[in-house]
Amino acid sequence: MSPRTPSLYSQDDPITEALKPPPSETETERQIRLQEEAEAKRISEQIDEDLRQEREVLRRRRGEVKLLLLGQAESGKSTLQKQFQLMYRPHSLDEERVSWKTVIYFNVVRSIKHILTTLESWEGAIDPAEYGSKFGKPGPSTSQAHASSRASSPYRTLSPVSSSKSGISAMRFRLLPLIAMDSPLADRLSGGVTVSGSGKGTVFVRSGWQSRTVDFALGHRRPQPTENHGKAPESVQDALTVDVSRMLEACQDDIKELWAHPTVRNLITGRRLKLDEWSEFFLHHINRVSAPDYIPTTDDILHARIQTMGVAEHIFDVNIHGRTVSWHLFDVGGARGQRHTWVPFFDDANAIIFVAPVSAFDQYLEEDPRTNRIDDSLQLFTQICSNPLLKNVHLVLFLNKTDLLKAKIDAGLHVAKYITSFGTRKNDYETVVQYFRAHFLQVHRRNNENRRVLYTHFTSVVDTKATQRIIGNVRDAIFRGYLQSAALV
Numbered sequence: 001m002s003p004r005t006p007s008l009y010s011q012d013d014p015i016t017e018a019l020k021p022p023p024s025e026t027e028t029e030r031q032i033r034l035q036e037e038a039e040a041k042r043i044s045e046q047i048d049e050d051l052r053q054e055r056e057v058l059r060r061r062r063g064e065v066k067l068l069l070l071g072q073a074e075s076g077k078s079t080l081q082k083q084f085q086l087m088y089r090p091h092s093l094d095e096e097r098v099s100w101k102t103v104i105y106f107n108v109v110r111s112i113k114h115i116l117t118t119l120e121s122w123e124g125a126i127d128p129a130e131y132g133s134k135f136g137k138p139g140p141s142t143s144q145a146h147a148s149s150r151a152s153s154p155y156r157t158l159s160p161v162s163s164s165k166s167g168i169s170a171m172r173f174r175l176l177p178l179i180a181m182d183s184p185l186a187d188r189l190s191g192g193v194t195v196s197g198s199g200k201g202t203v204f205v206r207s208g209w210q211s212r213t214v215d216f217a218l219g220h221r222r223p224q225p226t227e228n229h230g231k232a233p234e235s236v237q238d239a240l241t242v243d244v245s246r247m248l249e250a251c252q253d254d255i256k257e258l259w260a261h262p263t264v265r266n267l268i269t270g271r272r273l274k275l276d277e278w279s280e281f282f283l284h285h286i287n288r289v290s291a292p293d294y295i296p297t298t299d300d301i302l303h304a305r306i307q308t309m310g311v312a313e314h315i316f317d318v319n320i321h322g323r324t325v326s327w328h329l330f331d332v333g334g335a336r337g338q339r340h341t342w343v344p345f346f347d348d349a350n351a352i353i354f355v356a357p358v359s360a361f362d363q364y365l366e367e368d369p370r371t372n373r374i375d376d377s378l379q380l381f382t383q384i385c386s387n388p389l390l391k392n393v394h395l396v397l398f399l400n401k402t403d404l405l406k407a408k409i410d411a412g413l414h415v416a417k418y419i420t421s422f423g424t425r426k427n428d429y430e431t432v433v434q435y436f437r438a439h440f441l442q443v444h445r446r447n448n449e450n451r452r453v454l455y456t457h458f459t460s461v462v463d464t465k466a467t468q469r470i471i472g473n474v475r476d477a478i479f480r481g482y483l484q485s486a487a488l489v
């Protein structure tokens with residue numbers, strides 16, 4: 001006889017069998033049993049309901065604030081998130097230092113590559129005497145450099161220039177191995193994932209990339225505490241960063257000379273070479289960054305740049321007036337191709353910090369080089385203010401990168417050249433920030449059916465002291481609004 005397949009309803013099921021009333025059960029016994037079963041069911045359901053209510057009370061008592069950080073790419077959202085992390089979970093940043101080292105090396109390598117590529121694209125227009133004569137260092141012979149770079153470099157665009165004995169070509173040749181680390185560093189950070197339409201090979205990272213970078217570095221295996229000999233996470237080494245560190249140490253003088261070279265300086269002053277703020281920061285600190293025992297400082301981490309992909313949630317327990325509230329911070333990717341990922345998070349948001357970089361008046365979107373960044377910020381802010389899902393959300397505006405705005409104005413940049421409506425107003429910091437603020441306030445006024453307040457702050461979110469004070473104010477204001485809405489529920 002073939003064995004019967006067990007069925008969910010099988011009469012032979014051992015549990016059904018065990019629960020079956022005895023065959024000799026009388027009618028009275030059956031009634032008592034049914035009553036007891038009904039009572040057991042009622043108690044069980046009551047316990048479930050009590051647990052549910054307890055969870056609900058706990059959630060309300062602890063409170064949960066959902067805060068979204070919105071704004072275009074490079075506006076400073078992730079940097080602001082780091083400031084929240086520093087304030088509410090400072091030790092967690094220590095665990096991430098080793099992954100930030102990879103980002104900083106990547107930022108440096110990309111910056112040098114960008115300088116060399118720009119130099120090459122302008123070399124015909126630059127006086128050859130100036131171009132070739134400023135470097136005293138003897139480099140490899142041009143033919144040697146030429147042959148070697150052709151044979152081994154994936155960066156053909158960086159091949160030596162034709163002018164023989166050029167100081168810059170010699171330096172370029174010496175920097176080639178370091179430049180070639182661009183690709184492995186990018187792969188390490190992105191985990192090999194590239195985002196289509198990201199243009200110039202921008203590297204995006206998803207939520208949790210910090211620990212993944214360490215895992216990749218260690219071959220998907222975290223060391224046991226005993227293997228680690230009690231060392232701090234930042235001292236865990238991986239072959240790639242060790243290689244880059246050695247190269248940086250060896251090329252340090254070349255990098256410094258390149259950075260200080262009059263041709264590079266002239267290209268920067270003439271705005272033919274545009275460097276990002278993080279490039280300038282790390283090249284300025286190249287002595288420290290290329291030291292063999294380099295560990296990123298908190299300030300370095302705040303200046304490091306890596307683009308966010310999708311939405312990353314960060315949870316902080318915020319103690320406010322003796323009450324602990326769990327803050328869920330959502331840091332979104334601001335590039336145009338990332339903005340569709342924001343909407344599912346609008347539903348039950350309590351507050352938004354919209355970050356608009358006011359220093360970007362002379363910059364255009366990487367995703368769309370025809371769109372001025374201030375214009376894009378205003379358009380995006382219009383969408384946020386008018387979105388019906390967000391009509392009750394507490395709205396905060398950070399007019400950010402004010403330090404860079406000051407520096408640009410001090411360097412003599414004219415706002416009216418890029419924003420024609422600025423007209424003949426005085427080109428000083430105060431007039432410019434107030435002008436931009438007025439535009440954002442106008443957008444808000446025109447899209448403010450609910451008569452909500454817009455809180456604005458002038459910020460430089462790399463400045464820890466000032467930013468933490470502002471975070472404190474924002475936290476109090478959000479919390480007041482949160483208590484009011486909770487009282488209305």
Ligand SMILES: Nc1nc2c(ncn2[C@@H]2O[C@H](COP(=O)(O)OP(=O)(O)OP(=O)(O)O)[C@@H](O)[C@H]2O)c(=O)[nH]1
Nearest residue numbers: 073074075076077078079303305308334401460461
């Ligand atoms: N000097 C200065 N640099 C800033 C400021 N805010 C942000 N930065 C730098 O600008 C770069 C971009 O900042 P992020 O915080 O990564 O920008 P983001 O808004 O998260 O960008 P996406 O993730 O692409 O949406 C980083 O190198 C920051 O250090 C600021 O107020 N002043």
Ligand SMILES: [Mg+2]
Nearest residue numbers: 077078307308
């Ligand atoms: Mg980001």
